[in-house]
Amino acid sequence: MSRVIVALSGGMASAWCAHWALETWGKEQVVLYFNDTKWEDADLYRFLDDLEDHFGVKIVKDSDGRNPEEVFNDQHLMGNSRIAICSRVLKAERLQKYYGDGDILVFGIDKSEEHRAVRITQVYADVSVKRKKKCQVFFPLIDQGIEKWQVRDWLKSTGIRQPRLYDMGFAHNNCAGGCVRAGKKHWNHLLKNLPEVFAERERMETEFRFSYPNATILKDETLEQFRNRMEEKDVQPELWTEEDKAVVECVGICDVLT
Numbered sequence: 451m452s453r454v455i456v457a458l459s460g461g462m463a464s465a466w467c468a469h470w471a472l473e474t475w476g477k478e479q480v481v482l483y484f485n486d487t488k489w490e491d492a493d494l495y496r497f498l499d500d501l502e503d504h505f506g507v508k509i510v511k512d513s514d515g516r517n518p519e520e521v522f523n524d525q526h527l528m529g530n531s532r533i534a535i536c537s538r539v540l541k542a543e544r545l546q547k548y549y550g551d552g553d554i555l556v557f558g559i560d561k562s563e564e565h566r567a568v569r570i571t572q573v574y575a576d577v578s579v580k581r582k583k584k585c586q587v588f589f590p591l592i593d594q595g596i597e598k599w600q601v602r603d604w605l606k607s608t609g610i611r612q613p614r615l616y617d618m619g620f621a622h623n624n625c626a627g628g629c630v631r632a633g634k635k636h637w638n639h640l641l642k643n644l645p646e647v648f649a650e651r652e653r654m655e656t657e658f659r660f661s662y663p664n665a666t667i668l669k670d671e672t673l674e675q676f677r678n679r680m681e682e683k684d685v686q687p688e689l690w691t692e693e694d695k696a697v698v699e700c701v702g703i704c705d706v707l708t
């Protein structure tokens with residue numbers, strides 16, 4: 451029997467997809483699959499535990515044991531919005547190895563990221579050929595026309611508390627809000643709301659630059675420079691570009707082939 455693998459990110463959208471998959475196929479066929487980056491917020495694990503209790507299904511927690519910083523050091527490459535090597539190694543490649551011939555993969559991509567669904571469909575068509583194991587990909591939030599408020603209402607109906615990052619105004623619950631792919635608006639939000647996570651990412655970047663002085667997470671400055679500018683109020687948020695405003699959900703769907 452083929453499996454239905456739901457790629458859980460630790461966020462609400464993929465949790466709704468788990469609910470949908472279990473209603474559609476049942477517990478025997480559905481696998482709830484989570485890639486642990488070891489950078490996650492502690493409350494993400496509470497959320498996963500609550501989902502396990504609610505669904506009565508054990509979540510598969512997959513990891514190669516490294517966090518993104520260890521991947522950057524091993525690959526001699528700093529992840530950023532242009533090269534999401536961490537997402538590729540810790541999520542996409544692992545899922546692409548994990549699924550079996552004939553499996554169905556379910557992703558929590560919503561209508562606002564429909565272009566990514568098109569790309570993911572193509573990537574997994576190519577992976578199917580390269581790895582000689584077919585799969586189907588489903589995007590139930592798009593297919594069922596589910597809006598964010600419906601996801602929130604569903605979660606409320608379960609009695610499960612949403613991950614605390616949403617309470618703090620983050621759009622996703624990935625890597626404790628300290629995602630190397632995020633734009634400057636997001637980093638500013640992180641600095642204001644979780645300064646300890648910002649400080650940790652800044653430390654990582656500073657240490658990495660001892661060996662690779664040109665490496666930066668942001669396109670045109672270091673996190674330290676950005677923080678100094680924010681603290682000196684030397685930033686005009688109204689001038690931020692679309693790139694600065696970028697927020698990307700990280701659910702193991704990098705457009706890479708391995």
Ligand code: SF4
Pocket residue numbers: 487489518529534536537540624625628629630631700
């Ligand atoms: S959330 Fe960001 S930092 Fe974490 S694995 Fe994904 S791309 Fe990398």
